[in-house]
Amino acid sequence: MIFHLETGYFIWNFLGWAGIFLFSALLFCFFIYINVNKNCIIRVKGDEGTFIEFNGSGSGFENKVFLFRTKCLAPWFEKHFCHILTVAVLFLLFLTALFSSFGVE
Amino acid sequence: MVALLTALSKYFFSWLVMCSSLLLALMAENIYILLFPGSIKSDKGHIHALTAHFRAFVRSMNMKTTLPDSACELTSVYFPGLALAAIMPIFASIPLSTLVPILDNGGDMVQILLFGILSEAFALIAVFSLGTHGSWITGRRMVKECISFMLPLMACFASIAAFLSVLDTTQGDSFSLNAFAHPAFTGSLHWYGIIGIAVFIFVIFSRIPHSAEGQGSVLFESGELPEYQGAQRVVLQIWSILRAFTIIALVSHIFFPWGYFKSLNAGFSISWWAQAINFFAFWFFVVLVRVFAVTLCWKGMSSLENYFRRVPGFIIVSLLTLAAMALIICEIIKISMEVSAF
Numbered sequence: 001m002i003f004h005l006e007t008g009y010f011i012w013n014f015l016g017w018a019g020i021f022l023f024s025a026l027l028f029c030f031f032i033y034i035n036v037n038k039n040c041i042i043r044v045k046g047d048e049g050t051f052i053e054f055n056g057s058g059s060g061f062e063n064k065v066f067l068f069r070t071k072c073l074a075p076w077f078e079k080h081f082c083h084i085l086t087v088a089v090l091f092l093l094f095l096t097a098l099f100s101s102f103g104v105e
Numbered sequence: 106m107v108a109l110l111t112a113l114s115k116y117f118f119s120w121l122v123m124c125s126s127l128l129l130a131l132m133a134e135n136i137y138i139l140l141f142p143g144s145i146k147s148d149k150g151h152i153h154a155l156t157a158h159f160r161a162f163v164r165s166m167n168m169k170t171t172l173p174d175s176a177c178e179l180t181s182v183y184f185p186g187l188a189l190a191a192i193m194p195i196f197a198s199i200p201l202s203t204l205v206p207i208l209d210n211g212g213d214m215v216q217i218l219l220f221g222i223l224s225e226a227f228a229l230i231a232v233f234s235l236g237t238h239g240s241w242i243t244g245r246r247m248v249k250e251c252i253s254f255m256l257p258l259m260a261c262f263a264s265i266a267a268f269l270s271v272l273d274t275t276q277g278d279s280f281s282l283n284a285f286a287h288p289a290f291t292g293s294l295h296w297y298g299i300i301g302i303a304v305f306i307f308v309i310f311s312r313i314p315h316s317a318e319g320q321g322s323v324l325f326e327s328g329e330l331p332e333y334q335g336a337q338r339v340v341l342q343i344w345s346i347l348r349a350f351t352i353i354a355l356v357s358h359i360f361f362p363w364g365y366f367k368s369l370n371a372g373f374s375i376s377w378w379a380q381a382i383n384f385f386a387f388w389f390f391v392v393l394v395r396v397f398a399v400t401l402c403w404k405g406m407s408s409l410e411n412y413f414r415r416v417p418g419f420i421i422v423s424l425l426t427l428a429a430m431a432l433i434i435c436e437i438i439k440i441s442m443e444v445s446a447f
Contacts, residue, residue, distance in 0.1 A: 011213070011278065012213060012216060016197075017216065017220070019112070019116050020116065020119075020120070020194045020197050021190055021191060021193065021194050021220075023116050023117075023120060024189070024193040025186060025187050025190035027120075028185075028186035028187075028189050028190050028340065029183050029186040029187070029190075031336065032183060032185070032336045032337055032340060035166060035170070035335065036182055036335065036336060036337070041170045041171070041178065041335075042170065042171045042172075043171075043172055043173070043174055043176075044171050044173060044174070044332045061417065061419070
């Protein structure tokens with residue numbers, strides 16, 4: 001397994017990051033577990049309890065983002081070849097990064 | 106086996122040092138409340154404001170754990186812990202947060218941004234998984250705050266990295282935190298570069314998520330999501346305070362006058378003494394920045410938004426970010442011309 005990624009441009013110490021993250025996650029989750037277990041969880045009635053659908057009645061910027069998502073992005077994501085296209089684009093980006101000399105000494 | 110135990114003890118001791126440094130974040134937050142009292146006011150006098158957050162957290166921990174009916178238990182209870190854990194690698198990348206270096210190559214800005222986004226994602230999942238209308242409103246506010254906070258930060262890192270790659274003092278790794286904090290970077294800036302960096306710092310500090318009611322950088326305001334109580338809520342509140350403090354410490358580390366302190370410590374023959382002075386001077390500087398400079402930026406941004414009432418806040422932030430980037434690009438062009446002239 002690659003624990004240390006070193007290129008001409010950056011050095012990433014995956015083992016160090018994962019060590020700190022997993023160690024902290026373990027301790028913090030254990031801290032929550034002890035406190036939750038001690039007190040038990042009580043379920044209370046939420047205000048609505050349902051997911052609120054965006055109805056396009058927000059501010060101007062939100063409307064524009066909503067329209068962009070539904071009119072421009074959604075038709076592409078609904079196409080059957082969407083995942084193949086994504087893989088192809090990623091592969092092209094990978095090839096560009098591999099064969100360009102950017103960042104290499 | 107011995108190597109595993111050694112590594113574990115190294116991580117554990119560094120983790121303890123990080124936690125003690127992070128207690129400073131809560132202290133800085135309480136000093137802010139003491140000096141700039143908002144809605145958290147104690148009847149027993151201002152001195153009680155110094156422990157306001159500690160008391161609120163302990164009170165909240167002793168309450169029964171409650172969740173809304175519609176909540177997904179696993180994510181809304183345990184994901185705050187993962188969000189807080191994802192902040193720790195960012196904090197560990199600041200050399201003075203751990204006395205034993207556990208990231209041998211120092212921090213990397215791309216790594217810092219990745220863990221920042223990961224941490225935000227965990228916190229968002231925890232809030233959205235409550236499934237109530239209140240959590241939907243809070244989650245949407247968090248998304249907006251995250252975007253308007255992360256974009257200037259990314260623009261700042263990318264601009265400085267581009268400048269450093271032109272300056273050619275980084276030996277290839279322009280995104281390294283060590284390269285950012287090198288005295289050669291701040292020493293080689295001209296006036297428009299300095300203004301550009303100042304504008305970036307103003308935008309980043311002013312967009313640190315904070316309450317409008319003078320409660321500092323806690324996530325939930327008083328009375329927000331009352332159906333979500335217990336240890337997980339406390340962890341999310343601490344996560345929000347630590348996120349702000351870590352970013353402030355990171356920016357302070359980049360612009361801390363390391364060159365001045367190295368020359369000041371040159372007279373000391375004992376290295377640990379110089380290290381101790383650096384350690385205390387740096388964290389004192391970070392607390393000062395948190396209490397005064399960040400508050401000034403918050404006030405400055407709210408004054409700007411009040412002055413240009415018809416312009417939305419994100420337009421002001423975008424324009425300031427673009428202006429800062431343009432100034433740094435001018436600096437890059439000037440440096441490139443100087444390099445080509447030689």
